[in-house]
Amino acid sequence: MASDPKVLVFEEVAQHNKTKDCWLIVSGKVYDVTPFMDDHPGGDEVLLSATGKDATNDFEDVGHSDSAREMMEKYYIGEIDASTVPLRRTYIPPPQAPYNPDKTPEFLIKILQFLVPLMILGLALAVRYYTKEK
Numbered sequence: 001m002a003s004d005p006k007v008l009v010f011e012e013v014a015q016h017n018k019t020k021d022c023w024l025i026v027s028g029k030v031y032d033v034t035p036f037m038d039d040h041p042g043g044d045e046v047l048l049s050a051t052g053k054d055a056t057n058d059f060e061d062v063g064h065s066d067s068a069r070e071m072m073e074k075y076y077i078g079e080i081d082a083s084t085v086p087l088r089r090t091y092i093p094p095p096q097a098p099y100n101p102d103k104t105p106e107f108l109i110k111i112l113q114f115l116v117p118l119m120i121l122g123l124a125l126a127v128r129y130y131t132k133e134k
């Protein structure tokens with residue numbers, strides 16, 4: 001039974017975001033670091049700011065030592081259900097809207113590129129015809 005990891009959902013883990021109740025998600029695992037807040041060499045603020053999200057990148061960016069990684073085991077409380085973690089960063093869709101208004105002038109310019117020479121030609125012919133008659 002002891003080897004059965006508890007699977008937690010993101011919604012629940014994210015609620016533990018206070019100094020006196022702080023859970024972190026790192027590499028698919030959930031840690032209750034509440035007893036570690038005062039002792040963390042990086043301070044409690046960074047731990048708090050790493051709550052409510054997948055803190056794997058934050059944790060790895062610091063380049064934590066092996067002893068820090070061993071320490072984590074003490075605070076391990078379960079696995080995170082990855083399907084409940086909201087995606088970050090990956091989805092910032094490029095704004096499509098500005099492209100559409102751009103297409104109208106482009107289209108107009110293309111039509112004008114045809115029409116303007118035709119109009120000049122027509123005008124020239126008209127002038128010539130008119131002056132010939134005179």
Ligand code: HEM
Pocket residue numbers: 024031033040041042043046047050055058059062063064065066067068069071072075
């Ligand atoms: C259970 C999780 C964590 C444990 C056990 C832990 C442990 C440690 C330890 C032992 C150190 C000292 C340096 C080292 O040995 O690498 C450290 C430093 C540090 N930690 Fe963590 N840490 C955890 C999570 C985090 C998270 C999520 C962040 C978020 C950014 C963070 C930010 C930092 C920073 C910025 C330092 C550098 C402090 C300095 O050298 O000025 N830690 N941590």
